[in-house]
Each structure stands twice: as structure tokens, then as C-alpha cells.
Amino acid sequence: MVKRVVVALGGNALGNNLVEQMKAVKETSKAIVDLIEAGYEVILSHGNGPQVGMIQLAMEGLSMTDSEKYPTVPLSVCVAMSQSYVGYDLQNALREELLNRGLVQPVATVITQVAVDPADPAFKTPTKPIGRFMDQAEAEALAAAKGIQIMEDAGRGYRQVVASPKPQEIIEVETIQTLVKGGQTVIACGGGGIPIVKEGNQLKGVAAVIDKDFCSEVLAEAVDADLLIILTAVEKVCINYGQPDQEELSDISVAEMEALAEAGHFAPGSMLPKVEAAIAFAKSKPGRKTLITLLEKAHEGIVGKTGTTVQL
Ligand SMILES: Nc1ncnc2c1ncn2[C@@H]1O[C@H](COP(=O)(O)OP(=O)(O)O)[C@@H](O)[C@H]1O
Numbered sequence: 001m002v003k004r005v006v007v008a009l010g011g012n013a014l015g016n017n018l019v020e021q022m023k024a025v026k027e028t029s030k031a032i033v034d035l036i037e038a039g040y041e042v043i044l045s046h047g048n049g050p051q052v053g054m055i056q057l058a059m060e061g062l063s064m065t066d067s068e069k070y071p072t073v074p075l076s077v078c079v080a081m082s083q084s085y086v087g088y089d090l091q092n093a094l095r096e097e098l099l100n101r102g103l104v105q106p107v108a109t110v111i112t113q114v115a116v117d118p119a120d121p122a123f124k125t126p127t128k129p130i131g132r133f134m135d136q137a138e139a140e141a142l143a144a145a146k147g148i149q150i151m152e153d154a155g156r157g158y159r160q161v162v163a164s165p166k167p168q169e170i171i172e173v174e175t176i177q178t179l180v181k182g183g184q185t186v187i188a189c190g191g192g193g194i195p196i197v198k199e200g201n202q203l204k205g206v207a208a209v210i211d212k213d214f215c216s217e218v219l220a221e222a223v224d225a226d227l228l229i230i231l232t233a234v235e236k237v238c239i240n241y242g243q244p245d246q247e248e249l250s251d252i253s254v255a256e257m258e259a260l261a262e263a264g265h266f267a268p269g270s271m272l273p274k275v276e277a278a279i280a281f282a283k284s285k286p287g288r289k290t291l292i293t294l295l296e297k298a299h300e301g302i303v304g305k306t307g308t309t310v311q312l
């Protein structure tokens with residue numbers, strides 16, 4: 001039986017700039033096409049932290065040259081740009097890898113909007129790191145100059161932070177379902193989706209970046225996936241991460257993972273959203289499970305040889 005999997009690609013699958021991205025998506029495509037070749041039906045989503053920060057900076061620079069001619073580009077539009085920028089490279093790299101292996105399968109990127117609650121408390125407390133990493137002094141100077149908020153990101157340096165409301169509904173879900181049923185490999189919900197609020201028949205973009213792991217979980221439920229795979233820069237989720245007594249987690253139940261999250265083992269803004277998404281998907285229907293592992297270990301992980309698997 002064909003198993004349907006939603007694969008969420010982390011930062012290391014894409015790189016941090018155009019040149020890195022062109023290279024990274026080639027390797028990413030090999031790992032993804034391994035799954036397709038093994039008979040899995042794959043729906044891809046991806047992050048956009050570095051990309052949306054880069055696009056926002058470029059748009060700000062343009063605006064600064066002549067703000068009347070080039071009005072400020074809203075963050076929601078920057079997210080939309082990041083979906084097409086990543087989708088373009090990823091779609092072409094997948095197409096090429098499929099063709100190289102003699103597999104005939106169309107690949108489509110869906111510009112995806114995701115509804116959020118305008119009253120989500122996340123709008124008052126930004127938590128989503130985007131853009132490049134800075135040292136503390138540079139970040140503080142930028143925050144003062146631009147009135148942005150900054151945060152230390154999981155021991156890796158300082159970054160801008162923006163609001164990250166919870167995804168509620170994928171607007172283009174029927175389009176995605178139709179393409180999946182038609183046998184296409186679909187890239188959707190890039191960068192967590194373009195955040196919008198519904199106002200009657202109008203969809204209004206809002207200044208936020210949705211977490212791609214939370215959105216991938218919503219996507220996985222919407223397409224009735226059997227498995228959610230979150231690919232990142234670590235082979236397994238750890239307890240006491242970065243400490244001398246660090247331990248890797250392999251097969252773990254939802255209840256055990258909930259207790260570890262409660263005990264503070266997973267860093268907010270990096271591993272915690274992945275763990276929360278993993279728990280939510282495994283809880284959503286009996287038989288569903290989530291795998292968190294390295295991009296290049298995706299196939300090994302899916303057959304149970306590595307990674308952290310969360311199930312009821
Ligand atoms: N408990 C933990 N176990 C494993 N990794 C952790 C843990 N806590 C924080 N991390 C960090 O989280 C990172 C993954 O988050 P992040 O880089 O934000 O993800 P993404 O791959 O989606 O870009 C890992 O590479 C690791 O550095």
C-alpha cells in the first residue's frame with residue numbers, strides 16, 4: 001500500500017543564500033526522490049527563516065531609495081516571495097532528479113495562504129527568528145535603529161523576531177488534495193504559508209511568519225498523511241541537549257514526549273515546535289506517527305533504522 005508522507009524541510013535543506021540554495025536543493029532532491037522511488041507519495045513543505053529575512057532586507061533597501069516609488073513591502077508579501085523563490089529551485093531540482101532516475105511525475109509548487117486568528121496572542125509577543133544571525137552588539141544597534149525585536153536563537157546568535165500565530169486553516173487545501181490525487185509531487189505551505197486573516201470574501205495578509213513545523217502538521221492532517229517527517233540538522237531529538245549527559249531519543253510515545261517537553265528539554269524557536277508538531281500529528285488519529293531526523297537519513301528513518309519516532 002502506498003504510504004502518504006508530508007516532509008517538512010529545515011534550514012539545512014535549503015542553505016542561506018541563492019548559491020547555497022541551488023546546491024542544497026540538489027542534495028535535498030536526492031533524499032526526497034529516494035522516498036518517491038521507494039513508493040511513498042510525498043508532499044513537501046519547507047522553512048523560510050533565512051529567505052524571508054533576506055527578501056525583507058532587499059525590499060527595505062529598495063524602499064529606502066525612493067519610498068514613494070517603492071512603498072514598503074509587507075511581511076506577508078515577503079513570505080509569498082519566499083515561497084516562489086524556494087519553490088522554483090526545489091521544483092526544478094526534483095524534476096531533474098526524477099527524470100535522471102527515469103521517473104515520470106509532475107512537480108507543482110502551490111502558493112499557499114494560511115488563515116490565522118487576528119486575536120492570536122502571538123501578535124503581541126514575537127517569537128519567530130528570521131533572517132541572518134548577528135552578534136549581540138549588532139543586533140541591539142539594529143533593533144534601536146529600526147524598531148524591530150531581536151532574540152538569542154538557541155545558542156547560535158541573535159536574530160530578528162516576528163509574530164508567529166498558529167496556523168488554523170490552509171486556504172488552498174483542495175488544490176493541494178487534487179494535485180496529490182492526480183499523482184503529482186506537491187510543494188506547499190512554504191515558510192509556514194502566507195499568513196492571512198479572513199474578512200468576508202477577502203483574504204488580508206498580516207505581518208507574521210507562521211512556524212513551518214506547525215503548518216506542516218496541519219497540512220499532514222488535511223491530506224490524511226500516514227507519516228509526518230520533519231527533516232532538520234540533527235539525527236535524533238535529544239534530552240539534556242548540548243550537556244555532557246545528552247541522550248538521543250529513538251522510539252518514544254506521545255505521553256513520554258509530552259513529559260519531556262514539559263520538563264524543558266527542547267529549545268523554544270528550534271526543537272520545541274518540532275516536538276509539539278510531532279505530538280499533535282501522532283495524537284490526531286490512531287496509526288499516525290512523526291519522524292524527526294536528518295535530511296540525508298530520511299529513507300533510513302522511514303524504515304525504522306534511525307531518527308526519533310513519536311507515536312501514541
Ligand atoms: N533537545 C534538542 N535535541 C536536538 N536538537 C535540539 C534540541 N534543542 C535544540 N536543538 C537544536 O534545534 C535545531 C533544529 O532547529 P532549527 O535549526 O530551528 O530547525 P530547522 O531545521 O527547521 O531550520 C537543531 O539543529 C539543534 O541545534
Ligand SMILES: NC(=O)OP(=O)(O)O
Nearest residue numbers: 047048049191211212
Ligand atoms: N517559517 C519557518 O518556520 O521557517 P524556518 O523553519 O526557517 O524557521
